[in-house]
Amino acid sequence: MMAFPGYGAGPGGVAQDxxxxxxxxxxxxxxxxxxxELQTCLTQSGLSGTYKPFNLETCRLMISMLDRDMSNSMGxxxxxxxxxxxxxxxSTFASYDRDRSGxxxxxELQQAFTSMGYNLSPQAxxxxxxRYSLNGRITFDDFMSCxxxxxxxxxxxxxxxxxxxxxxxxxYDEFIQVTMNI
Amino acid sequence: MMAFPGYGAGPGGVAQDxxxxxxxxxxxxxxxxxxxELQTCLTQSGLSGTYKPFNLETCRLMISMLDRDMSNSMGxxxxxxxxxxxxxxxSTFASYDRDRSGxxxxxELQQAFTSMGYNLSPQAxxxxxxRYSLNGRITFDDFMSCxxxxxxxxxxxxxxxxxxxxxxxxxYDEFIQVTMNI
Numbered sequence: 001m002m003a004f005p006g007y008g009a010g011p012g013g014v015a016q017d018x019x020x021x022x023x024x025x026x027x028x029x030x031x032x033x034x035x036x037e038l039q040t041c042l043t044q045s046g047l048s049g050t051y052k053p054f055n056l057e058t059c060r061l062m063i064s065m066l067d068r069d070m071s072n073s074m075g076x077x078x079x080x081x082x083x084x085x086x087x088x089x090x091s092t093f094a095s096y097d098r099d100r101s102g103x104x105x106x107x108e109l110q111q112a113f114t115s116m117g118y119n120l121s122p123q124a125x126x127x128x129x130x131r132y133s134l135n136g137r138i139t140f141d142d143f144m145s146c147x148x149x150x151x152x153x154x155x156x157x158x159x160x161x162x163x164x165x166x167x168x169x170x171x172y173d174e175f176i177q178v179t180m181n182i
Numbered sequence: 183m184m185a186f187p188g189y190g191a192g193p194g195g196v197a198q199d200x201x202x203x204x205x206x207x208x209x210x211x212x213x214x215x216x217x218x219e220l221q222t223c224l225t226q227s228g229l230s231g232t233y234k235p236f237n238l239e240t241c242r243l244m245i246s247m248l249d250r251d252m253s254n255s256m257g258x259x260x261x262x263x264x265x266x267x268x269x270x271x272x273s274t275f276a277s278y279d280r281d282r283s284g285x286x287x288x289x290e291l292q293q294a295f296t297s298m299g300y301n302l303s304p305q306a307x308x309x310x311x312x313r314y315s316l317n318g319r320i321t322f323d324d325f326m327s328c329x330x331x332x333x334x335x336x337x338x339x340x341x342x343x344x345x346x347x348x349x350x351x352x353x354y355d356e357f358i359q360v361t362m363n364i
Contacts, residue, residue: 035316057239064313070305072312123252124359130254131246131363146362153361157354169351172339173303179335179361180328181309 019045019083023076032073035060041079047086049094051102051140058141058148062086064181065152089147092116093140103137109146118150149182201227201265205258214255217242223261229268231276233284233322240323240330244268246363247334271329274298275322285319291328300332331364 022045026037033041035056043053054062066078074082092115096108104112106129113120120128132142156178160168170178204227208219215223217238225235236244248260256264274297278290286294288311295302302310314324338360342350352360 060313064309067312070308070312072315120358121355124355124362126252127246127359127363130249130252131242133254149362150358153358154354157352157357161354166354167351168354168357169349170339172336172343172348172350173306175339175350176302176332176335177306177309179364180306180331181313182361182364 017080019080020076023079027076030073032071032075033079034073035063038063038074038079042083042086045083047083047090048140049090050100051090051093054144055141058145061145061148061182065148085147085151086144089144090140093143097140101137103139104143105137106133109138109143112143113150116147118154152182153178199262201262202258205261209258212255214253214257215261216255217245220245220256220261224265224268227265229265229272230322231272232282233272233275236326237323240327243327243330243364247330267329267333268326271326272322275325279322283319285321286325287319288315291320291325294325295332298329300336334364335360 022041023033025044026041027033036059039054039056039059042048042059048054062082063072063074066074066082068078092112093104096104096112106125109129110120110125113125128146129136129138132138132146134142138146157168160170204223205215207226208223209215218241221236221238221241224230224241230236244264245254245256248256248264250260274294275286278286278294288307291311292302292307295307310328311318311320314320314328316324320328339350342352
């Protein structure tokens with residue numbers, strides 16, 4: 001509790017949050033976790049359920065996506081935000097993975113994205129399928145990568161599409177910053 | 183040789199190219215290789231040298247980057263183009279990995295990018311280091327991913343920056359196509 005001296009006393013504080021137990025067990029005194037600690041944390045919280053635990057590459061991506069202060073680590077607030085998003089995506093994935101094979105098909109991926117509010121062209125879907133599918137199927141881990149990237153990229157795009165015309169301009173260095181982060 | 187009936191006869195044809203041996207051994211009759219076949223191919227050609235062979239994720243990225251016809255596979259022409267690029271990046275990496283640890287440091291990564299003609303801000307370098315380093319060092323495999331992505335993204339950006347002002351505009355779907363491919 002050293003890292004959050006102002007919290008943890010009253011009801012509803014972080015001490016009451018079951019997620020805080022998983023987080024604080026790996027975070028140590030600085031209250032921050034790195035990619036390998038995030039992997040431990042997500043595995044111990046049982047978030048993947050019956051699916052394979054997240055691989056380290058996916059965890060590195062998760063840290064990058066939410067790393068607003070460029071510290072290369074994650075505090076409890078970001079962890080909680082991540083946990084909620086991942087939990088929602090897991091439910092979506094599970095609703096399409098009806099045979100519990102741990103994979104979904106291309107047309108199911110498209111339905112999942114539509115249900116999340118993304119309206120992508122068939123060409124964009126083909127690119128995503130080609131990039132992420134193995135034998136025409138998408139694993140849980142790759143599905144998570146897709147969701148994380150799509151959310152972060154859409155967010156970055158919308159910040160620059162201030163007039164909501166569906167068009168945004170980037171400086172080269174800024175474009176590299178946004179895209180090399182994913 | 184079934185897939186290239188017009189080639190292979192005269193000197194300088196693909197039959198003379200030592201790379202064609204590695205390629206045709208895995209390509210089969212359609213003359214195309216998929217990500218796992220590319221991994222076999224690159225490993226057998228000895229391209230990684232004393233470095234760890236490329237992981238499957240890196241090979242999937244390589245296929246996507248060069249997959250102009252969106253077939254999710256690679257022909258011999260693209261394979262050769264890839265091999266040459268990767269070979270150049272390997273030499274650059276090796277020149278900075280002086281102790282042959284299989285890793286380079288952040289400032290060496292920056293020097294490598296500069297030597298390749300990329301002029302990135304300190305902020306972009308921090309983002310790339312945070313995303314790709316493990317304990318402050320970049321492995322050969324992650325270095326390759328960085329080079330592949332940086333080349334593809336710069337190429338996509340420049341195609342849209344037709345007036346060479348360092349600024350480019352994207353439609354949302356187009357932005358997703360370009361960025362979700364990496």
